Amino acid sequence: MAGASLPKIDWSQMELSPFQKNFYTELDTVKNKPQKEIDDFRNEHQIIIRSSFAPRPIFNFEEANFPSYILEQLTSKFKNPSPIQSQGWPAAMSGLDVIGIAQTGSGKTISFLLPGFVHINAQAPLKMGDGPIMVVLAPTRELAVQIQDECQKFCKGAKIYSTVVYGGTDKWPQKRELQRGNHIVVATPGRLLDFLEMGVINLKRVTYLVLDEADRMLDMGFEPQIRRIVSQIRPDRQTLMWSATWPREVQKLALEFCKEKPVHIVIGNNDLAVNLRIKQNVEVVDNVMKQYRIGKVLEEIKASGEVGKTLIFTQTKKGADGLVDQLAREGYHAVSIHGDKTQGQRDYIMRLFKTGRCNILVATDLAARGLDVADIKFVINYDFPGQLEDYIHRVGRTGRAGREGISYTFFTREDWKHAYKLIDILEETRQKVPDDLYRIARRPIPKAGYVPQPRKYEPEVIVRPTHTRLDA
Numbered sequence: 001m002a003g004a005s006l007p008k009i010d011w012s013q014m015e016l017s018p019f020q021k022n023f024y025t026e027l028d029t030v031k032n033k034p035q036k037e038i039d040d041f042r043n044e045h046q047i048i049i050r051s052s053f054a055p056r057p058i059f060n061f062e063e064a065n066f067p068s069y070i071l072e073q074l075t076s077k078f079k080n081p082s083p084i085q086s087q088g089w090p091a092a093m094s095g096l097d098v099i100g101i102a103q104t105g106s107g108k109t110i111s112f113l114l115p116g117f118v119h120i121n122a123q124a125p126l127k128m129g130d131g132p133i134m135v136v137l138a139p140t141r142e143l144a145v146q147i148q149d150e151c152q153k154f155c156k157g158a159k160i161y162s163t164v165v166y167g168g169t170d171k172w173p174q175k176r177e178l179q180r181g182n183h184i185v186v187a188t189p190g191r192l193l194d195f196l197e198m199g200v201i202n203l204k205r206v207t208y209l210v211l212d213e214a215d216r217m218l219d220m221g222f223e224p225q226i227r228r229i230v231s232q233i234r235p236d237r238q239t240l241m242w243s244a245t246w247p248r249e250v251q252k253l254a255l256e257f258c259k260e261k262p263v264h265i266v267i268g269n270n271d272l273a274v275n276l277r278i279k280q281n282v283e284v285v286d287n288v289m290k291q292y293r294i295g296k297v298l299e300e301i302k303a304s305g306e307v308g309k310t311l312i313f314t315q316t317k318k319g320a321d322g323l324v325d326q327l328a329r330e331g332y333h334a335v336s337i338h339g340d341k342t343q344g345q346r347d348y349i350m351r352l353f354k355t356g357r358c359n360i361l362v363a364t365d366l367a368a369r370g371l372d373v374a375d376i377k378f379v380i381n382y383d384f385p386g387q388l389e390d391y392i393h394r395v396g397r398t399g400r401a402g403r404e405g406i407s408y409t410f411f412t413r414e415d416w417k418h419a420y421k422l423i424d425i426l427e428e429t430r431q432k433v434p435d436d437l438y439r440i441a442r443r444p445i446p447k448a449g450y451v452p453q454p455r456k457y458e459p460e461v462i463v464r465p466t467h468t469r470l471d472a
Helices: 035-044 068-077 083-093 108-121 141-158 171-180 189-198 214-219 223-231 248-257 287-304 317-329 343-355 388-395 413-428 435-441
Strands: 047-049 098-101 134-137 162-165 184-187 208-211 238-243 263-267 278-284 309-313 334-337 360-363 376-381 405-411
Touching: 035 047, 047 083, 068 108, 068 141, 083 098, 083 108, 083 263, 098 108, 108 134, 108 141, 108 208, 108 238, 134 189, 134 223, 141 162, 141 184, 162 171, 162 189, 171 189, 184 189, 189 223, 208 248, 214 223, 214 238, 214 248, 214 388, 223 248, 238 248, 278 413, 278 435, 287 309, 287 317, 287 376, 287 405, 317 334, 317 360, 334 343, 376 388, 388 405, 388 413, 405 413, 413 435
Parallel strands: 098 238, 098 263, 134 184, 134 208, 162 184, 208 238, 278 405, 309 360, 309 376, 334 360, 376 405
Antiparallel strands: 047 263
16 A cells, blocks of 8 residues: 555654744734624625634735735735635634635635745745655645646745646656755645655655645545655644535544644535535436436527536546537537546646637546636536535536636436435525425425525534544
8 A cells, every 4th residue: 555665753752843833913904803893704705613713804915914925916816815715814824723614616725825835935944855844635636736836826926846746647757846846745645655655755844734625535535645644744733624525534634633723614514615606507307308408508508698618527437428429419519538538638638628629528526626727607417426525516616716607407316315415505505496306305395485594503612532643
């Protein structure tokens, strides 16, 4: 198993150099805001604090108190911080461990990157043979590359070097990049373990650790690899965990890996975070009808005059290729991406899609996370996913970076076990629920004029386990 040959480090026997991680100075404009104004801001933006403490949110970029090289970039590209940034930046800049639960496309990448840049520039310079100061773990090659792209936008001004390593491609160019020395390494778990075992890199200087899309990494079976990686990182690090959902497995990991009392921030719902800017259309159909309805939906999209790309999800590789063939017969140019495609084929297909040479992409859940194409306007769930978390991530491919999005979902009676929770998701985001979906879930059909109310959550203090930490 990857990482099995790594030496076990007894951190209690090592003398660790002290490092600084609290860089946040709360401005008077934030400190003097009435508590009601803070509460109203959190309510308006659905910011829920599920820990005993969190710094006050900031309302604009200037209140974050970032260095000028960051502030200039932010104000030139964006108008205001997103909700997760407003609450997450003060916590991360304060050196606190952070658990962030937010929908895809909410700006969480910038939430953890920018405090990381400030953290890095406050540490002693890297010496020959030193490993990185910041490590970001991501579940897929696509997401890792996306994070690296965001890094590059700020690296020059910050005088910071970053690189990305991932599987499915030649190791040697990545090895040369690592040997050059980098402040930031963005990686998928398996490839990072390969380089650790090869002795190409060490993590003894890492003081800022990020686990992005932790739920997806656990779904993909990366927990053993993550544990081996974390065992190589000093235990007094700052840890930030980001996820779109909050299953028990992620909760357990957070309790073990977060050394200090973590600030637990939720944007929306603690269970399933849904982007409120996405209009969700759900149709109850049979499997034969789906073949007819997909063409009609694409006709409706074309007739609407809406501009943007369309991403269609299927459950199987065979289904993705078959749907591309069907759409071709109906006059639509579409391409497919799935696990049987080589890395070169996937890169080529994504170039076609991103550049607009082909505006319809059919994908399995390989593309549900980490695929970041700014102008995806429509998502179609041709096949309903095997779990509700994947529905959230699929739909979250649209409505990104403050834009509006539209999703269409074909739901069959074979998907009955997901009906009840899907209704909860639709109701909480004020979407229309088909009567047939209520019938499948055996729930009463609401009377005319019924307006569902979002569930309210009380603050929750995370209770730390009493057993010995597994990564210490």
